[in-house]
Amino acid sequence: MKTGLEVKELTIDVHTPRGTLTAVSEISFDIAPGETLCLVGESGSGKTIASKAIMRLTDYENGRIAGGHIRLGGQSIESLPDHLVRDLRGRRIAMIFQEPMAAFDPVFTIGSQIVETMRAHRREKKSVLQQEGVELLRRVGIPEPELRMKQYPGELSGGMLQRAMIAMALSGGPELLIADEPTTALDVTVQAQILELLDELKESLGMSILLITHDLGVAAQMADRIVVLYAGRVAEQGPAAEVLTAPRHPYTIGLLNSALTQDIRRGERLRAIEGSPPGLADMPGGCRFHPRCAYASPRCRESVPPLSDQGPGRLAACWHADEAAAGAAAASFAAAVQPEVPQLQAELPDTGTNRESSSILLEAQNLKKHYPIGGGWGHQKRVIHAVDGVSLSIAEGETFGLVGESGSGKSTLGRLLLQLESQTEGRVLYKGEELSPQGSRRWRETRRDLQIIHQDPYGTVDPRWNIGEIIAEPLGVHTKLTAAERRGRVGELLEQVGLQSSWQDRYPHEFSGGQRQRIGIARAIAVNPRFILADEAVSALDVSVQAQIVNLLQDLQRQLGLTSLFIAHGLQVVRHISNRIGVMYLGKLVEVAPSEELFRHPAHPYTRALLSSIPGSPQAGNETFTAKGEIPSPINPPAGCRFHTRCPIATDLCRQAEPAFVSVGSEHTAACHYPL
Template sequence: MTEPLLRIDDLHVDITTRDRTVHALDGIDLDLAPGEALGLVGESGCGKTLTALSVLGLLPAGGRITRGRILFHGTDLAAAPEPVLRGVRGHTVGMVFQDPLTSLNPTMTIGAQVAEPLRLHTRLTRAEARAKAEEMLGLVGLPRPAERMTHYPHQLSGGMRQRVAIAMALVCEPDLLIADEPTTALDVTTQHQILELVDALRARLGMALILVTHDLGVIARRVDRVAVMYGGRIAEHAPVRPLFAAPRHRYTQALFAALPERAPDPARPLATVPGRPPVLTTRPTGCRFAPRCGFATDLCRTAEPELTDGPDGGRPADRTAHTFACFHPAGPAPGADPVAEIRPPAPATAPPRADAPLLRLTDLAKSYPLHGGPFARRRGAAGISAVAGISLTVRRGETFGIVGESGCGKSTLGRLAVGLEAPTTGTVEVAGRDLATLRGGELRAHRREVQLMFQDSAAAMDPRMRVGAVLTEPLVIQGIGDRAARQRRIAGLLDDVGLPRGAVDRYPHEFSGGQRQRLGLARALALAPSLVVADEPVSALDVSVQAQILNLMRALQREKGLSYLFISHDLAVVRHVADRVGVMYLGKLVETGPAEAVFDRPLHPYTRGLLDTVRPPDPASRPLGGETPSAAAPPSGCRFRTRCAFATERCAAEPPLVGRGAGHVASCHFPLRG
């Protein structure tokens, strides 16, 4: 067996704050061979990121390693002094952090930041370091790297910033790359490009990888082995194929069941993991998952299972064995449905029939003038075409999904629908009323009718206001009820979204990401709207919390007859929740139709490219490549033609609308026939 590049033995980490100590990691054992890829998965707070940060000695304030070793090239990093760790960080171990915007220095140019590790760890001159940095920016696929060297982080898109973060981590050609949620909240094509890039660089440099993520789809395609973490411990460990074919630990089984793509019927709710992860201020007795497990017995509550290859087996020596810490594991039948026995039943009542139009968008367009910046210097640039001639309807009781890459205009469309933006041309009608004609009381009534769930629920709430004030604010503005009536309304809202009524006295930062998203939904429902525009409502949430939010939204739709305009880049989520789907590209709606038809039999090459990007590898697939053109100077005719494998000169003219029946249409000269 190859000598491990990295070995973590019995790692324990405590985090001490002013009033308590959290035992965040409790006996982690892992190793990693040169060139190997290991995935760390689990819910938020399970210890994934802390395990990765421990390798580089980047623990949060109050964090300390209380026991264990971290051997890297034979050196124990757990006991190493700070000068040794500084020599490792960015040199032999690279780190890609979850949020590239906060990990990049806003006052330094991109070139200076990528060259900085070379200046610190090598003897290259300033000119040589800058030349190497420019080469690395080109290697990670950043367009026009020489020009980008002079830019600052805020001038780049999210995908570009992530590429810069990867370039910084790889510029010294490290032996190990640690990537912490490197593609969270990125659209599927940018995610695919970045992960393909990491795979190619791994092969070129012979580099090992630790990939920290809650996205099981990413794990399935990108790593060799997987460690499933829960409550600061490893619950299951296996090569990736055996784990996905037959998960053994009941926690792993529950995570798989929560995936939208595993749901056999969109009408049925997603399986969820009940309860919450343990609070590790004291070491739990017995199995840490027992309080949330439907298969737990008295043995599980009193004894802690060891990580073995069977309920009666000993601790295996082979690191490639399929091991799990569970007294009552799921059956090891390859090919069987690993989550069938824990799926919830179908709801007793079907969603209300969708018929009458509630929202109607007609020839809607939105352009933003160019007052400054690099685009303003282009001769003839009229503005940024964010939305370009979109027409669609959302019926009462229906969920209409909007999908597309970042920058395609999805969020702008959502803001136009609720009236936060005024269209350049076209009309927005809600319940038959044109928003442009509303004044006074009619406009106030519209504000009650349509509400918006923002993508970042934390940024959408005033951190200085308690939750009670956040939820009461729209009622006060609209002059609805007296103090007692508002309190009753807020109590009912908290009941609806599954939060305790005592939450009114807490501040937003005191809640988890999933709880804040529930608060965002409660605020959107405060005025009893008919339409909720949900902009990435489950982006960056782990699969179990995502399932809870999606189930909640569907249940409220059944109870209250809500309509949703559901904006997301997650195709599996949209397929599960949407009745109809619209696919956007560079401000245009290129395909619409029933969700099943669009996802199973796409008409437009762009839709097919999006789907091929997330499907298992197939020689016939055509994942999207190339760079999206600027919205300040979009191509004439079909805007997708510069990236389309089927494009001809004919595509320089506006494509016609072609259909396949049942409302399934696409704007394309060469629609697909499959």
């Protein structure tokens, strides 16, 4: 009976206003009981829709299973009548989603939603189910489960909600758990906790897990086997360790090269895959990867490569798998993918070797930003301590990285440094002079020197402007160029960021995410700024595209001699691009160090916990040094050292006295009573 899930040649059509599109073509995989299978792919690869088809949820989204079979324990799902499919959902197959906040109904308590799920499948007294719900919450590691049952989703943190979501999924005792990017919306320390929980549950309950992720690190940590999807087709599949260490499809190879790992030398050019994943409406013929592939031959353009046997348990859909694998093995793949790009090994000056002598460009002195909230009729006035006493200095030509979990205040600090928000206390000095308050004439003039690259390349461009106008906007504000001169400059800029100068009259919606981020970069460098704030500039992009943008940023920095502040939650990206890194926690800077030094010898327990929770890192999994729980509310930050509530080595001293910055090496300081 128990044969797990079997998906054979599954094809899914989606009806859109533009006609019927094929989202997924002939994908096959199976999951044995107790196995974790990872579906890996970029946006548009069809991984989510494939997983929804397994529960027949595609029926509700204009999707149709156009061919193939889905069998669970021998039972066909694709043609099951609706009432039987409903019985299947939640009982034999359960699903957890990317956004735990959005997956719960905000007007019902957690308890009532869990009980409701259970009642969908069996008749039982409410009190019995209630008790079972409490047990489930306890099982997934939620403290005080009786209390949580009565709380509303808005009262729990993201990590807690994702645990509750898992508890809900477990309530039917499913054979298969589908987890669609379950940790993407969570902080890295919480992600580590959730992944660990999933693994532990799989072991003890013997479920199968279908894990969908874009993060190869997560896949490496969790998967028994991996299926790599590209543009709705399976590119490669096989045992996780083999796929990740000896990939046979050029796309997998490219993905692995794009992903930042600790092995890559800092400042080195990443071996990005060119171009971006195709959209559903304009799939290339033949092998769908051929426009981006270095091994593409006429054969690839004409005929679709079948999934062929590549050794025990391994399949790849490539006409040139042997060649590609050999190339990757010989590590000469980089030259093959981008033959025109020389291997730039130009050394970024590591750490501020001459920091003392070089001038300080931007300096923050005891910056504080408090947002008042509440204070309405009869409400107590409270304050969010977004940034709480941060001092730092960034030298000319330096790239300063800022990392921390969401809610640590890093974006607020970035905006304060540029004076896009005014501080509650403290000073910001630019070239030794205090930056003028917002809105004044002097302030507007300094905008020319201080530019910003935004996180969201979609939302930060006016949809009614063409990209020529968008890029020229700062030129209009700060220069007196004529229209023709502006056009010329925009053309130059477009080429500088790897786009075509003739694209000026196109509109933002015609570009992909990566291209839009290039547009954002062109706009930021248009008036030759001295300083650039990159606020999560690559976080929203696909892995393969992210590598391109990181390369571009580094090239530009080198060419233009820019100083920058690079804010990101992705630790590896920050390490790769920065000279020095500052770690923020709950509005305070807790450690500052040259980037290699920080990764090699983290001195603050929080930094060490952050590093060990990077999925797929050597420390992950067997590290005892993890942060418990989640980041506390910035409304009432803990007294003493703010990290003491989560710190494994906290003592009474930490609970009472706030640690001062101590030097733990050259250029390396940490705010901890017991630096590691």
